[in-house]
Amino acid sequence: xxxxxxxxxxxxxxxxxxxxxxxxxxxxxxxxxxxxxxxxxxxxxxxxxxxxxxxxxxxxxxxxxxxxxxxxxxxxxxxxxxxxxxxxxxxxxxxxxxxxxxxxxxxxxxxxxxxxxxxxxxxxxxxxxxxxxxxxxxxxxxxxxxxxxxxxxxxxxxxxxxxxxxxxxxxxxxxxxxxxxxxxxxxxxxxxxxxxxxxxxxxxxxxxxxxxxxxxxxx
Amino acid sequence: xxxxxxxxxxxxxxxxxxxxxxxxxxxxxxxxxxxxxxxxxxxxxxxxxxxxxxxxxxxxxxxxxxxxxxxxxxxxxxxxxxxxxxxxxxxxxxxxxxxxxxxxxxxxxxxxxxxxxxxxxxxxxxxxxxxxxxxxxxxxxxxxxxxxxxxxxxxxxxxxxxxxxxxxxxxxxxxxxxxxxxxxxxxxxxxxxxxxxxxxxxxxxxxxxxxxxxxxxxxxxxxxxxxxxxxxxxxxxxxxxxxxxxxxxxxxxxxxxxxxxxxxxxxxxxxxxxxxxxxxxxxxxxxxxxxxxxxxxxxxxxxxxxxxxxxxxxxxxxxxxxxxxxxxxxxxxxxxxxxxxxxxxxxxxxxxxxxxxxxxxxxxxxxxxxxxxxxxxxxxxxxxxxxxxxxxxxxxxxxxxxxxxxxxxxxxxxxxxxxxxxxxxxxxxxxxxxxxxxxxxxxxx
Numbered sequence: 001x002x003x004x005x006x007x008x009x010x011x012x013x014x015x016x017x018x019x020x021x022x023x024x025x026x027x028x029x030x031x032x033x034x035x036x037x038x039x040x041x042x043x044x045x046x047x048x049x050x051x052x053x054x055x056x057x058x059x060x061x062x063x064x065x066x067x068x069x070x071x072x073x074x075x076x077x078x079x080x081x082x083x084x085x086x087x088x089x090x091x092x093x094x095x096x097x098x099x100x101x102x103x104x105x106x107x108x109x110x111x112x113x114x115x116x117x118x119x120x121x122x123x124x125x126x127x128x129x130x131x132x133x134x135x136x137x138x139x140x141x142x143x144x145x146x147x148x149x150x151x152x153x154x155x156x157x158x159x160x161x162x163x164x165x166x167x168x169x170x171x172x173x174x175x176x177x178x179x180x181x182x183x184x185x186x187x188x189x190x191x192x193x194x195x196x197x198x199x200x201x202x203x204x205x206x207x208x209x210x211x212x213x214x215x216x217x218x219x
Numbered sequence: 220x221x222x223x224x225x226x227x228x229x230x231x232x233x234x235x236x237x238x239x240x241x242x243x244x245x246x247x248x249x250x251x252x253x254x255x256x257x258x259x260x261x262x263x264x265x266x267x268x269x270x271x272x273x274x275x276x277x278x279x280x281x282x283x284x285x286x287x288x289x290x291x292x293x294x295x296x297x298x299x300x301x302x303x304x305x306x307x308x309x310x311x312x313x314x315x316x317x318x319x320x321x322x323x324x325x326x327x328x329x330x331x332x333x334x335x336x337x338x339x340x341x342x343x344x345x346x347x348x349x350x351x352x353x354x355x356x357x358x359x360x361x362x363x364x365x366x367x368x369x370x371x372x373x374x375x376x377x378x379x380x381x382x383x384x385x386x387x388x389x390x391x392x393x394x395x396x397x398x399x400x401x402x403x404x405x406x407x408x409x410x411x412x413x414x415x416x417x418x419x420x421x422x423x424x425x426x427x428x429x430x431x432x433x434x435x436x437x438x439x440x441x442x443x444x445x446x447x448x449x450x451x452x453x454x455x456x457x458x459x460x461x462x463x464x465x466x467x468x469x470x471x472x473x474x475x476x477x478x479x480x481x482x483x484x485x486x487x488x489x490x491x492x493x494x495x496x497x498x499x500x501x502x503x504x505x506x507x508x509x510x511x512x513x514x515x516x517x518x519x520x521x522x523x524x525x526x527x528x529x530x531x532x533x534x535x536x537x538x539x540x541x542x543x544x545x546x547x548x549x550x551x552x553x554x555x556x557x558x559x560x561x562x563x564x565x566x567x568x569x570x571x572x573x574x575x576x577x578x579x580x581x582x583x584x585x586x587x588x589x590x591x592x593x594x595x596x597x598x599x600x601x602x603x604x605x606x607x608x609x610x611x612x613x614x615x616x617x618x619x620x621x622x623x624x625x626x627x628x629x630x631x632x633x634x635x636x637x638x639x640x641x642x643x644x645x646x647x648x649x650x651x652x653x654x655x656x657x658x659x660x661x662x663x664x
Contacts, residue, residue, distance in 0.1 A: 029315020030269045039512035041522070043563055060356055063280075066584040067352045070283035078278070078354070137294040138279040142303075145323045147277050192316050197355060200274035205356030207267040212350075215509065216563025217587055219351050 003177035007184065015184035022191025027199060043216035056209020056219060057202055073132075077125050084122030088115055088158070116165065123158045126151065146193045153189045156182035222435060227639055230435045233394065234379075235602050241382035244374040249329030252373040256332055259369035260308040268365065271357040272309045275299060281349040281359060286590045287342045290610040298349035298359045301338045304331055305366045332375055339366045340377040340470075341604040344595035346556035351588065360561070367471030379600040380470035387466050388475030391482070393430040398458035404433040404440060405456070413444045419455035425492035425521075426456050427463040427483055429500045431632040439499050439632070442659025443526055449662050450539060454496075460486025463503035468510065469597040480507055480514035487521050494522045496529050499653055501557035501595055501631035508562065525558055526655050527630035531567020534574045540663035543576030548625030550577040552654075553615075553638070554589040555631030568630050568654050575661055582618040590614060592629075594637035605640075612641025619649070630654040 001009075042049065063071060089095060093109035100106040110118075130151055133139045160179040162168075167175065189195065212219040247255070279297060282288040287296040294300075304327045310320040347360040370376055376384065387393055405415040416422075426447060432440040447454045460482040467475020484507075487495050497504045508523040524532075533539040552572060558564040565586045572579050584590065593611025598604055615638065619627055626649055629635055638651040 026273070026315050030273050031266055038509075039515075039518045040509045041512075041518065056356060060354060063352060063354070064588060066588045067280075067283060070289075071280045071352065074278055074280055133277075136279065137292075138282045138288075138297050139277070141294045142277050142279060142297055142300050144277065192319055194276050197274050197276050200270055201355050203267070203270050204274040207270065208350055208353075208356035208358045211267070211358060211361075212561075215561060217560060219587065 002173060004173045004180070007177040007180035011181055011184045012187075015187035019187040019190055023196070023199060026191050026196055030200070031203075038214070040214075042214045044213060049210045049213045052213030052218065053206040053210035056213075057205045060205045060209075077129055081122050081125040081129065084118050084125065085154070085158075088119045088122060088161070091115065092119075119158060119161065123155065123162070126155050126158070130155075149189065150193045150195050153182075153186045153193075154195070157186055222438065222639070224643070226435060227643070230636075231640060234600055237379040237382050237600055238602055241378040242385055244376075244378075244381060247374050252329045252332055252375065253327060255373040256304070256327065256369040257308050257312060259372050260305050260365065261312050263365055263368060264305075264309060264313060267358070268362055269309065269313065271355070271359075271362065272302070272306050273314070274355040275306075275357055276355060278354065280352050280354060281357075284349045284352040286344075286346070286348070286593055286611045286614060287607060289590075290593075290614045291607070295338065296342050298343070298363075299357070301335070301343050302359060302362050302366060304335050305362055305369070332370060332373060335366065336370060336375050336377055339363050339370065340380065341598065341601050342607060344556065344591050344593070344598050345561075346591035346595060347561045348556070348588070348591065351560075364471065367469075368473060369471070371471035376470045376472070377597075377601055379602065380466060380597045383466040383597070383600065384470045384472045384475050387462070387464070388472060388478050391462075393462065393464065393466075394434070396430055396433065398461065400430070400433050401428070401456065401458055401461050404428075404437065407437070408441055408444055411441070413441060414448060415440075415444050416455050418458055419453075419490060421453075422455035422490045422492055423453040424455075424494045424496060425460070425483075425487045425490055426454055426496045426498075427503075428456060428461055428498050429464045429503065429632065430462065431464070431500065431636075432498055436499070436632055436635065436653060436656075438656035438659075439653045442653065442655040442657070443496075443498065445659040445662060446530060446533075446539065446655070450533060455490055457486035457490065459489070460484070463497050463500050463507070465503060465506040466597065468506040469502050476506065476510070477514040480511050483507060484511060484515050484519065492521050494524060494529075497523060497525045499526060499630045499632050499635075499655055501555045501633050502597070504562050504564075505557050525562070525564055525630070527558065527568040527571065528564045529567075530655065530658050531570035535567075535570050539658075541571070541574050541658055542661045542663050544657075544661055547575065547577040549580040549623050550626050550628055551580050551582050551619055551622045551624035552585075553582070553592065553627055553629040553634055554586055555629060555634045556589070556591050556595055558630060559589060560587045568628075571654060571658050572628065575657065580622045580624055582622045582624075590618065592631075592634040592637040594640075595631075595633050599633050599636050599640075608637060609641060609644060612637065612645070616641065616645065616647060624649060626650045626652060628652050628654050628657060 091110040092115045096106050096109045133143050160182045164175045164179050281298040285296055285298050307324050307327050310324045311317055314320055343363045345360040345363050349359045405417055408415050428440055465476055465479040467479055504525050512519050552568055593608045
């Protein structure tokens, strides 16, 4: 069995199992912590609180004007790398064909040169964020092993992807195998590190919106 | 009416002695402290807080919302860092991934618990501003309260707050003053022709006050009494449950919070009150309005309103008439965090100021995004935190000056104390006033 066969077969299959079971396990585990009921008299009805919580999921995507100036760099780079990553994963034609081999359907991709530029911007942004994490006094202080591991597992598929395209050093199939394995690593680490914010962000934003709304404050 | 400089300095000197007056904390070994802190977090953490701790991506944006960080640029004041020990306990002991987290996350130590006292008492006022900026929606302030509770249980509450909490919790007095001080304050007002109906057997409204209003900010108590009498309300103040301040709530002693809240709740039930009015005392409002039901164990059988909320409501309804203040100049209103951002009272104080005909000039930012005064959640009691408060005062002073304010009005004794202290220390001459006192002094005939 070649490295590529292993990566596309057993490794990817088990990575997906770990990814799915790990996510369910972590969400349930966090949600099942002992619950207490808030018995204070709310300023607005339960239905309105649900609406406000749901609104906060959307509104929190844009910081209030008061804060914008102070967090502009984090805000812009955050969007830049998330959107770039999403586009590269879902609109690179070889990725679409790979996903089609599992799901049986496809969607239009973007031209390769465009994807390469977007990927380069994404990777450059990730590098800038890493440098900032290692040098900014606040980020240096609050960063944990999870932050660096998560950075690495998020960046590796991009780095190996470029190696495949540029055919750097190793045999093409070996490079492709490494690229798929780096994606497996991302899937395996996903449920255990901070990448889980992709899921937790929704209940977390909802909760803060609903908690403040209960008190008559829109946040 | 403003407070005399001499009385204010006497009050500050008294507060400055608190750490010396604090009873010794219960002796505990390092192992006990760590165990107690961990048990508190494990027992008290809520599901949404667990979600929050799982969600953080360590982006550091919360620092940019914190008045202590903005005023000093010291990274240790980053709000999420204040939860570091709580996060580590959660990850190692509660998280579904604790088997892995134990490999990646250091255990907490007693030395760290001691070091965190400064971060959650001296440099966090639980103002909730960081909860507005977090892109993940993490409600940091709520978990700072949990961290305080863990430290208080481990006998590591800051001396000044421990002193006040123990005194209120065990003796029912504050600064050595009990219900006799309330009776005296009522007598003083009586001599001025203002009636304070103490211990009425039945009343529609129970008014609670605070030791600060009985001793220092007597203008606020006077204003409250004048307003209640003007409205012709059926009201009373109970010598059994008159104190709104709840130091156990602030410091993290849940038993003392409950005891202090229950005194007011029982007094309200005893007189059949439909409404309890909280004085201008920031934390007192959430202690009863939002967390009183938890202390009582069921929904409260009465409505809880802040005095500024009550006044604004009565003015809007046309029940309370006030005179326009001649040549009031530009007035700015400071939103106390516990009333505004985490309480929802924004419009009513402004309603009152508009009725007084003042030129209301808002600071920027204001309302939900307003900066804290720098001394809330009991911080104003902590002597060693004075330099930090002074830095926040500079921030606030700049905002007041940018708004062109001739006078600053607020509706919280802590905010008033902090601003007055800052103003006194920097020779800033603009008056810092109580909303209720201002309304009380300008009631229409």
